[in-house]
Amino acid sequence: MHRSTTRPSKSARRSAAAAPPSRTRAQVAISRQSRREAAKQHELEQFGRTYYKYLQLFEDISVSIRQQYTTEEIMAAYDREYEIASAEQKPGPTILTVEEVRHNLAALAARCEMIPKSLDHCIRMGFAASTYIHTMMDHLIGHPSQSYTFKDRCYVLYLANKLFRENNGQPSAPTGLPRLIKLIPDVPTTRGVTPADIKRWGSKPDDLTRKAFISEEILRRVFFVVDYAVKRHRGPCYDVQFEDTGTEELTFTAKQLLEMVANAELVTNMDS
Incomplete structure (x- = not known):
């Protein structure tokens, strides 16, 4: 079998040597x-x-x-x-x-x-x-x-x-947001939210409604879970009120709310 003896020119060899190595798809994806x-x-x-x-x-x-x-x-x-x-x-x-x-x-x-x-x-x-x-x-x-x-x-x-x-220049937290509506007693009794609570509310979402929580992330925020419903586009959702936002109800997905309550305190002395 005849083999071609044609070799690349010197300029072609220099260009090939100078060209940077092409990036792989994985490298491009990582960069993005x-x-x-x-x-x-x-x-x-x-x-x-x-x-x-x-x-x-x-x-x-x-x-x-x-x-x-x-x-x-x-x-x-x-x-x-x-x-x-x-x-x-x-x-x-x-x-x-x-x-x-x-x-x-x-x-x-x-x-x-x-x-x-x-x-x-x-x-x-x-x-x-x-x-x-x-x-x-x-x-x-x-x-x-x-x-x-x-x-x-x-x-x-x-x-x-x-x-x-x-x-x-002070370690104390800021004063806090205004209390536009009263959602919990003036002297609340609280306990931490447990993994068992999260598991139960995940399987029985209605059990999370009509409960109030206190979040202490920088600012003290009190919120109350008003209602639960399955939305057509967003799926399982909760309507929530905050004391510092008044009567307005905000909508959170079930996943979002479970993440919120996992880092909050449950108010246990709510009026029945």
Whole structure:
């Protein structure tokens, strides 16, 4: 059999030697995954900084008004502003689009930039700062179309807490969010949630309804599980109320809520 004796030219051999080795599909996939993870990390850090910004604003307002006004004056202004805020709430779809959520956040941010001229203005700004925080966490990060996990939410809280402590030079946690509705007794009795609880609620989801929990992740948040239903698109879901968001009911998937209650305290002295 005749073999060709043609050899590559010197220039061809030099080009082949200089060319970098081609990346495998696995390497390309890893590179893309790394870029996605880096982008997500950047987003979470930005959320953490934003959370801290409005948490600090809320804390500054709380400290300022306590120094300038009596408790009676503060409560009277609080009641007036809460009535206004309740009247401004308009009925709408349970789940807003991401664009609608961002629009609401922009309006809240604008309200937080106002120059307060009275106690009522201060309370209004405090409401806006508090609402911005829970809207960002519950409606934007927690939006069904987003891929953020419960671990991601905890990381945002961790970053906000870290910034708060670093910039205030104190180990104490911030004052806390306002109590717009009363969901638990003033002196609650609690116990930790056990793996057995999670297993039971996972198999009997209705047993988790009508129960209240206290989360102590940076800010103390009280939430009450209102109802359970199987949604057409989202599957098993729970409607939940938070004391700091008023009568509004937020929807969480069964998986999301089980992750939340696993890290919370169960209130055991609820009125039957």
